Amino acid sequence: MADLHQIRVVLMTIGLCFGLSPVVMGENAKPFRRVKVQVPQQAATLPAIFTQLEQQTSYAFAYGQDVLSDEALYTLPADEDNLLVLLEDLLLQADLVIYRRNYNVSVKKAPPNLESPRIVEETVRYTISGYLRETTSGEGLIGATVYDEETQSGVVSNTYGFFSLSLPEGPVALECSFVGAAAQTLQFDLAQDTTLTITLDNAITLEEVVVQGRYPLQEVTQMSSVHLDMEEVTQMPAFLGEVDLFKTMQLMPGVAGGIEGTSGLHVRGGTPDQNLVLLDGAPVYNINHLFGIFTVFNPDAIKNMEMIKGGFPARYGGRLASVMDISMKEGNAREFHGVAALGTISSKITLEGPIIKDKTSFIVSGRRTYADLFIQPIVNIRLNTEDQKFRIGYFFHDLNAKINHRFSDRNQLFLSYYGGKDSFFLQQVTDRPAQPANPAQGLAAQPGYRDEVRLPLYWANRTGTLRWNSMLHPKVFLHAMATYSEYDLNTESYTYTETSYPDTTLSYFSDVDYRSGIQDYSAKVSLEYIPVPNHSFRFGGMVTRHRFIPGVRAVSTDWNPNFTLAEDSVGAWEYAVYAEDELSLGSRISANVGLHYSAFAVQGVTYHSLQPRINARVLLGARTSLKASFNTMTQYLHLLNNVGVALPTDMWVPATSRVAPQQAIQYGLGVAHTHPDGYELSLEGYYRTARQLIEYRESAGVFDAAQSWQDRITTGRGWMYGAELLLRKNRGDFTGWLAYTLAWSWRQFDQINQGRPFPFRYDRRHDLSVVGQYTVNEKLSLSGSWTFTTGAPFTIPIARADGPVVDQELVPTGAETDGANYAPPPAFYISPRNAYRGPSYHRLDLSVTYRKKVRRGEWAFILSIYNTYNRVNPFQLITGSNTFAPGIEPYYRLGILPILPSLTYQFTF
Numbered sequence: 001m002a003d004l005h006q007i008r009v010v011l012m013t014i015g016l017c018f019g020l021s022p023v024v025m026g027e028n029a030k031p032f033r034r035v036k037v038q039v040p041q042q043a044a045t046l047p048a049i050f051t052q053l054e055q056q057t058s059y060a061f062a063y064g065q066d067v068l069s070d071e072a073l074y075t076l077p078a079d080e081d082n083l084l085v086l087l088e089d090l091l092l093q094a095d096l097v098i099y100r101r102n103y104n105v106s107v108k109k110a111p112p113n114l115e116s117p118r119i120v121e122e123t124v125r126y127t128i129s130g131y132l133r134e135t136t137s138g139e140g141l142i143g144a145t146v147y148d149e150e151t152q153s154g155v156v157s158n159t160y161g162f163f164s165l166s167l168p169e170g171p172v173a174l175e176c177s178f179v180g181a182a183a184q185t186l187q188f189d190l191a192q193d194t195t196l197t198i199t200l201d202n203a204i205t206l207e208e209v210v211v212q213g214r215y216p217l218q219e220v221t222q223m224s225s226v227h228l229d230m231e232e233v234t235q236m237p238a239f240l241g242e243v244d245l246f247k248t249m250q251l252m253p254g255v256a257g258g259i260e261g262t263s264g265l266h267v268r269g270g271t272p273d274q275n276l277v278l279l280d281g282a283p284v285y286n287i288n289h290l291f292g293i294f295t296v297f298n299p300d301a302i303k304n305m306e307m308i309k310g311g312f313p314a315r316y317g318g319r320l321a322s323v324m325d326i327s328m329k330e331g332n333a334r335e336f337h338g339v340a341a342l343g344t345i346s347s348k349i350t351l352e353g354p355i356i357k358d359k360t361s362f363i364v365s366g367r368r369t370y371a372d373l374f375i376q377p378i379v380n381i382r383l384n385t386e387d388q389k390f391r392i393g394y395f396f397h398d399l400n401a402k403i404n405h406r407f408s409d410r411n412q413l414f415l416s417y418y419g420g421k422d423s424f425f426l427q428q429v430t431d432r433p434a435q436p437a438n439p440a441q442g443l444a445a446q447p448g449y450r451d452e453v454r455l456p457l458y459w460a461n462r463t464g465t466l467r468w469n470s471m472l473h474p475k476v477f478l479h480a481m482a483t484y485s486e487y488d489l490n491t492e493s494y495t496y497t498e499t500s501y502p503d504t505t506l507s508y509f510s511d512v513d514y515r516s517g518i519q520d521y522s523a524k525v526s527l528e529y530i531p532v533p534n535h536s537f538r539f540g541g542m543v544t545r546h547r548f549i550p551g552v553r554a555v556s557t558d559w560n561p562n563f564t565l566a567e568d569s570v571g572a573w574e575y576a577v578y579a580e581d582e583l584s585l586g587s588r589i590s591a592n593v594g595l596h597y598s599a600f601a602v603q604g605v606t607y608h609s610l611q612p613r614i615n616a617r618v619l620l621g622a623r624t625s626l627k628a629s630f631n632t633m634t635q636y637l638h639l640l641n642n643v644g645v646a647l648p649t650d651m652w653v654p655a656t657s658r659v660a661p662q663q664a665i666q667y668g669l670g671v672a673h674t675h676p677d678g679y680e681l682s683l684e685g686y687y688r689t690a691r692q693l694i695e696y697r698e699s700a701g702v703f704d705a706a707q708s709w710q711d712r713i714t715t716g717r718g719w720m721y722g723a724e725l726l727l728r729k730n731r732g733d734f735t736g737w738l739a740y741t742l743a744w745s746w747r748q749f750d751q752i753n754q755g756r757p758f759p760f761r762y763d764r765r766h767d768l769s770v771v772g773q774y775t776v777n778e779k780l781s782l783s784g785s786w787t788f789t790t791g792a793p794f795t796i797p798i799a800r801a802d803g804p805v806v807d808q809e810l811v812p813t814g815a816e817t818d819g820a821n822y823a824p825p826p827a828f829y830i831s832p833r834n835a836y837r838g839p840s841y842h843r844l845d846l847s848v849t850y851r852k853k854v855r856r857g858e859w860a861f862i863l864s865i866y867n868t869y870n871r872v873n874p875f876q877l878i879t880g881s882n883t884f885a886p887g888i889e890p891y892y893r894l895g896i897l898p899i900l901p902s903l904t905y906q907f908t909f
Contacts, residue, residue: 031121031169032084032100034191039086043073046094050107057083059100063107070094084119091118125532127474129164130196130409132157132176138333138358141200142304143227144178153533159304159327160412160469162477164530176200179229193474197409217680218625218672221582221590221617224310224684226252233299235773235783237847238864240344240902245305245326246287246295251769251785253724253739254309254686256762266762267309268686269720269745270321273639273652274662277324280402280416282463285487285518285652289396289422290369296420296461300339300350301365301400303329310668310686311615311629314580314594315526315538320633320664320690328416330404331361338909344902345369360405368397391427396420410471421460428453434500448500457491477528487652488517518652519547534584538594541577548572550653550709572602572654574636580613588619600636603657609634623675627684629668636661638694640709651709658710664690678731687721697751716749718760736772743767753833758793761834765790781849788842791874793834844868857909866900873897 037056044052047068050061074093076086087098091110099106101122110118132144140161147154148165150173157163165174172190177183181200226249233248246265250257256266265275277284279297287295308316308323316323329352336353348367355362384390398420405413434448467481491514498507526540548570580594592615600607613631620626638659640651655661670684694713722743729735745763748755768788775781846868851860867873 031124032087032119033082035083036081037083037086039076039078039080043075045073046070046090046096046107049074049076049090053083058103059105060103061105061107066109067096067107087119124169125166126169126190126193127164127166128172128174128190128194128196129162129471129474130198131161132163132178133161133197133199134181135199135201136332136335137330137337137352138199138361139303139330141178141181142327144176144181144200146198147175147177149173149175151533155530155533158477158528159325160477160479162469162471164475164477166475166530166532195409195471195474216623216674217682218619218623218674219617220672221592221615221627222308222311222313223615223617223627223629223670223672224254224308224668224686226307226309228305228307230299230302230304232773235781235847235849236771237783237785237845237866238343238862238902238904239293239845239866240900242294242343242346243299244294245297245299245302249305249307249324251737251739251771251787252307253684253726253741253767253769254722254743255307256741256743256764256767256789265322265324267307267322268688268722269718269743269760269762271639271641271762273637274319274321274635275324276316276319276322277326279326279418279463280328280414280465280483281467281481281524282418282465282483282485282522283520284418284461284463285485286459286461286489286650289398289420290394294396296398296418297326298348298350298365298367298398298400300341300348301328301363301402303327310631310666310684310688311592312613312631312633313538313592313615314578314596314611314613315540317576317578317596317598317611317633318574318635318637320635320662320688328400328402328418329363330414331363331402333358333361333404333406339906340909341904341906343904355403356405358406360403362404363400363402365400366397369395387432388428388430391425393425394423396422412469414465414467414469416465416467418461418463420462422458424455424457426453426455434502445502448498450496450498450500452494452496454492454494459487459489462486472527475530477530478526480525481523483520483522483524485520485522486517487519488515490515515549516651517549521545534590536582537580538582539577539579542575544574546570546572546574546654548652548654550651570602570654570656572600572636574601575599589617591616598634598636600655600661602636602654605657607634607636607655607661609661609663624671624673627668627670627672629666631666633664633666634661635663638662640694640696640713653709656710659694659713659715660692662690662692662694664688678729680726680728680730682726683723685721685723688719690718690720693718693747693749695747695749695752714749714751716747716752718745718747720745720760733775734772736770738771739767739769741767756832758833758835761793763793763834779851781851783847783849784845786842786844788840791838791840793837795833796831796836838874841873843871843873857907859908860906862904862906864902864904866902867897868899870899 035057037053046063050063053059054061072094074090076089080086080089090096091098095110097108097110097118097120099108099120128146132141132146133139134141141157142159142161144157144161144163145154146157146163146165148167150171151167153165153167155163155165167190169190172186172188174186175183176186176198178200184198184200186196186198228245228248233245234243236243236248239247247257249255249265254268265272267275272287277287284296287297289296304327306323306325308325309321312323316325331352331354333354334357336351338349338351340349341347346367346369348365350363350365352361352363354360398418400416400418402414402416407413428451430449430451432446432449435443435446437443437445462485464484465481466483467479470478472478493512493514494510496507496509498505522542522544524540524542526538529537531537550570576596576598578594578596580592582590582592584590592613594613596611596613598609598611611632611634615629616627618626636655638653638655640653653659666686666688668684668686670682673681675681693716695716696712697714720743722741725740726737727739728737741764743764745760746757747760748757752758766789769785770787771783771785773781773783843866845864845866847862847864849860849862851858
């Protein structure tokens with residue numbers, strides 16, 4: 001008997017060392033106080049008592065020779081059945097101590113003068129997991145907070161509304177809150193792993209929501225991140241009746257717009273291609289409608305948008321400047337709803353509702369401009385003449401659709417689609433009939449003349465995502481997806497000229513087709529493991545098949561009817577794996593540490609990149625924290641642009657065997673503070689270096705057909721640095737923010753600007769935005785924004801010289817040159833690259849919204865005024881005449897967007 005007990009002691013000791021139980025491995029055991037037993041009816045030895053307890057419970061008792069050799073008889077109270085009480089009585093009689101870990105119990109003799117408890121039980125923890133959803137629609141809530149008041153620990157729901165929180169056994173008080181919803185508190189006794197679906201109702205007052213619903217800024221580990229709530233976006237002043245996500249994002253620090261009126265985003269001195277834009281996980285390559293005035297994202301179909309400007313988590317890769325993760329709505333799973341809007345240049349409608357209530361839902365949202373209906377009548381009046389006719393048309397349309405099916409509380413399937421297209425058409429026809437001679441008036445005969453020019457242009461985006469979300473375990477969340485993305489550009493330039501003489505007709509035609517595009521197929525998988533509060537581990541991978549069409553030019557002319565100048569399409573494979581760990585080191589320090597590995601295989605060459613990432617946060621007090629970040633990034637795609645404006649003719653090209661991928665390193669340091677009255681303050685500084693950047697060489701361009709694009713570019717480096725300030729008010733009837741950026745962005749290329757550094761075209765020294773939103777009452781609300789930006793750098797001719805230059809000597813006009821007197825074209829002296837700045841940019845936008853509830857929904861009138869005080873902000877700088885005087889020629893601002901009021905009618909049902 002003794003030998004068997006000794007063997008048991010050895011086995012139990014090994015099990016305890018490795019955290020295993022021979023009875024139940026990896027499960028939480030009930031604490032002693034929750035276990036009922038039948039006590040021995042007579043006195044017994046310690047081994048006999050422990051053997052009886054093992055037979056009645058799942059516990060395994062291990063003890064050494066000192067306990068085994070105790071032959072004394074012990075009697076336990078016969079009227080007690082609680083295991084904890086019985087063991088406490090026994091331990092006092094026998095002078096023992098017990099240590100329990102899960103189902104493994106170790107019994108030892110008590111040390112002398114014992115002051116600590118005689119029973120030490122491992123804390124039993126259970127996991128509460130599930131989803132946070134909005135009551136009316138059933139949609140998952142992103143960034144909602146679940147906080148336990150008992151332990152003062154909490155978590156934030158992920159992109160799909162999923163949360164997981166491990167807490168000690170016993171009473172819990174969960175406070176669940178979200179911006180735009182009333183907080184809810186759940187109180188219960190936690191005795192096992194629990195799965196919940198928590199729904200939050202709309203808030204009664206705005207003030208209640210904001211105080212309880214926003215996760216404290218100073219406690220967030222991630223720095224350089226901006227979240228946009230769609231309710232906040234829709235209250236911003238509209239431009240031509242359209243509210244735009246990216247125009248709102250331009251009002252944040254570190255984010256500059258492009259030229260007047262566009263929705264381009266240039267983040268911390270970066271270029272548009274350096275922004276990773278994801279729509280439900282699928283990349284979008286051209287975000288612009290109407291030549292950049294609007295973006296392809298319809299706010300009525302969008303649920304959430306997050307921008308990360310630095311300190312990128314390891315799960316993101318492939319771009320240098322920013323990540324914009326945009327999620328579409330899932331559709332109302334409980335009721336049918338819709339919203340229709342009639343605006344100045346476009347109309348849109350959104351419908352959503354259940355297919356199977358609480359299981360399958362859909363949303364579909366469409367938008368189309370009708371600018372073409374207004375343009376042509378204006379053209380007829382202003383441009384058309386008797387012998388010259390113009391036809392101009394432009395429109396865009398887009399469609400968002402999504403189906404969401406819940407197989408259970410643990411498994412969901414999503415299918416989403418986006419498709420959008422811009423079409424532009426210009427036709428000019430000049431038709432002058434032949435004129436006979438008129439000797440009386442001294443007029444000679446004139447031949448007939450006909451000239452026709454056609455310039456059609458279209459570009460289109462399409463994306464699709466199939467995503468599976470699964471809660472594999474209360475602490476493990478899986479999402480796997482397959483995505484498709486395509487961008488396609490097609491433009492044509494057709495010219496036909498015909499001259500008719502009495503005895504013959506001469507004609508000429510030229511037809512040039514240009515096509516460019518990119519196509520992706522991708523598969524991704526990601527696992528999120530949350531072992532304990534304030535600690536999550538993510539890892540995953542992806543593979544993408546790229547196909548690039550750098551440019552195909554089909555040319556037809558009189559002398560060469562079928563001539564094609566084409567660069568072969570390029571296929572490439574991109575791979576990535578990552579791991580990131582977000583953890584807390586004590587109560588004040590937290591960090592997100594990750595590693596992102598990627599590879600790019602193209603034209604027989606494989607590029608590899610290992611990219612460490614880190615975000616760290618230290619609490620300096622209850623409401624203030626210091627944050628720091630470091631990250632490296634690699635980008636395998638390039639966007640060729642030579643005019644400084646994001647046009648659809650920009651060409652996406654890959655890294656090749658001759659052109660290396662772009663690479664960057666960024667450092668960040670910041671302070672975040674939250675005031676009890678609802679104010680948030682953040683101050684951040686950053687420094688980023690980048691290499692293997694590409695630009696067209698001097699005098700080269702996108703339509704240069706004589707060379708491959710790889711022969712028309714040069715590579716260089718860049719460095720960007722600055723400071724960003726954001727002061728935000730989130731509480732009360734009046735909310736808003738003030739954003740200020742002080743920034744520098746430099747470039748250096750050996751074959752540009754004689755190899756000297758120059759300010760980049762997106763360099764803006766000062767950028768200030770002030771935004772305010774005021775709720776007068778439940779019917780009336782006001783909003784406004786004012787922006788100021790330092791003028792853009794540009795290059796100008798600084799002097800002219802009349803006469804040709806021979807051997808670096810100026811030959812004056814009319815001088816004898818090679819035996820001829822003539823007036824040659826002037827020679828211009830050009831300034832260094834971007835050595836001058838245009839005038840400062842500033843603009844005030846205002847908006848008034850009046851809403852009224854009716855029996856079947858709500859209608860609203862939205863009056864917006866763009867550029868309220870009619871500032872002439874430069875779209876382009878032009879000279880005052882066709883002739884340059886010696887010295888600097890004066891420039892004038894060409895503005896295209898004066899004060900523009902717009903009225904939108906919206907009906908929600």
